[in-house]
Amino acid sequence: MSNMVTNLAAVLPSAGSSLVVEERAIPAPGPDEVLVRNRAIAVNPLDWKRQAFGLFVSEYPIILGMDVSGIVEAVGSAVSLFKKGDRVLGLSPVAVTGNPDHAGFQTYTLVQASAVTKLPDTLDFKQAATLPASVGTAAITLFDVFGFPLPQQPTSTSPSAPTGILVWSGASSAGNATIQLARLAGLKVFASASPRHHALVRSLGATEVVDYRSPTAVADLASAAQRAGVEIRYAVDCISTEETIPLVVDVLTKFEGTKKLAHLWTWPEQIPVPEGIEETFVKGRDIWTERRDLAARVFNELLPAWLEKGEVVPQTARVIEGGLEGLQTGLDELRKGVSGEKLVVEL
Ligand SMILES: NC(=O)c1ccc[n+]([C@@H]2O[C@H](COP(=O)([O-])OP(=O)(O)OC[C@H]3O[C@@H](n4cnc5c(N)ncnc54)[C@H](OP(=O)(O)O)[C@@H]3O)[C@@H](O)[C@H]2O)c1
Known part of the structure; x- marks a missing residue:
């Protein structure tokens, strides 16, 4: 892993094409956003469907990815629940906002604070990345x-x-x-x-x-x-x-x-x-729009306690090697079908 502070993203250049890893700027959080330095990213069926069928896409290139976990790098001015250095999971709203800064398939992702959960020490990043979209x-x-x-x-x-x-x-x-x-x-x-x-x-x-x-x-x-x-x-x-x-x-x-x-x-x-x-x-997707109140109750208040007490346990995570380069393999494997596991890459 490089120590250089850069943001690499697995970009989808056009409908149906393969992901291409490119450098892009590290975004700054808006008032109610959290910037996460991702350590694990999961793939979801919506990701391969968006790649294959162009769902929720108005123009290319786009960046896919909703499930992330990692370390808080910065928080917006209105965020008091999280601070730099916190270990968290986050549910990226990219399918709704279309803003590539919100996408999961990159080193740094901006997430609404209402869809962020602090992790207990016992939960590793790859396990945590299996949770956000499923819980939402x-x-x-x-x-x-x-x-x-x-x-x-x-x-x-x-x-x-x-x-x-x-x-x-x-x-x-x-x-x-x-x-x-x-x-x-x-x-x-x-x-x-x-x-x-x-x-x-x-x-x-x-x-x-x-x-x-x-x-x-x-x-x-x-x-x-x-x-x-x-x-x-x-x-x-x-x-x-x-x-x-x-x-x-x-x-x-x-x-x-x-x-x-x-x-x-x-x-x-x-x-x-x-x-x-x-x-x-x-x-x-209502979790990022009409029901941000529900997101905050679940992700900010209930889920941390459930995870701490083991009352909610993550799915089995299967790591696809290659970091961001492995995401395309993950999408292809998920499209073919998985059984009782979530595919994740580690950064
Ligand atoms: N509307 C929404 O907001 C929303 C949100 C999330 C997901 N989704 C959609 O929900 C679907 C599931 O997503 P996911 O991430 O949960 O999928 P997933 O984990 O990839 O689903 C894999 C599981 O599907 C089961 N399965 C396959 N064929 C089946 C059948 N004929 N009957 C019963 N089970 C079957 C398998 O069960 P066994 O291993 O037991 O065989 C397997 O474990 C996708 O279409 C996704 O796009 C929609």
Whole structure:
């Protein structure tokens, strides 16, 4: 690692091209921003989709990347929670602002202070980088889309008649965080995942987990809920394809009343929305706009305590070698599909 104070960025020069590492100026934080010297950066499905399909791009070149962790280099005039030298994770708002200074795929990233969390000493940077986008998405899903109350205490106890929630694809990044935050919110969690992740998914807080490939997955979840004495009227489909949505719908249909289904990708056109089910496409990006208040509660107040106490644990991080040069490999591998892990590079 060079000691020279430079900012290197993995830039996307044009739609569909490969990332190119270039030098660019180190940005200065605005009043409510934190400048992070990144030590680890994770790749997210939105990054490869933006590269491949030009999502949320008005003009090139752009810089991708949302999940960072590292050391605070400088803070804006209105920031009192963080200081130079703090070890933090941050969720970059680049998909909303389009400002390359906000992008994650570089040495220095500007992040809104509301989406920054101080790290316990026990959490290393590569693990920390797995968390920001997943936790932000889980928070929007549970506390904005579904409107569940935020856990008031780090160790909130379950309400007397717990609400059941289904998390389809519990071993995905989004599923991993959603299960943990749902458990902390006092919900009874039911999940699906490949069998090799069942022990993990239970340890995160799922009461029951089934193999999503099993022909009895839907029936098994319904009977598990019955045994637990809860109704599943809420579901999060972390994958949201024509394969997954019908199965999630089938689970919800086993229960009376109005059901809510939050999906992380667009609802498949060919599938009609059944009566009695309210579907919502989760806009994780609200964490940087309308719901900065929610971001601050979760990232500044709750998550530090959860991490300190081990009540929220990071996903398994797999390091792709090469630092910024490794990000393209990370995007390519993520596009092919990963199972129960987050791909990160270290700087
Ligand atoms: N709307 C938003 O704001 C928002 C925010 C974040 C992510 N997303 C989107 O949400 C999706 C998931 O993102 P992520 O980062 O969580 O993904 P990820 O971690 O890369 O997802 C990998 C997991 O997908 C699971 N999977 C693959 N095919 C499946 C199927 N047919 N049924 C059930 N599970 C399946 C695998 O589970 P097993 O290992 O158990 O087989 C694997 O662990 C992406 O499309 C992403 O773009 C949207």
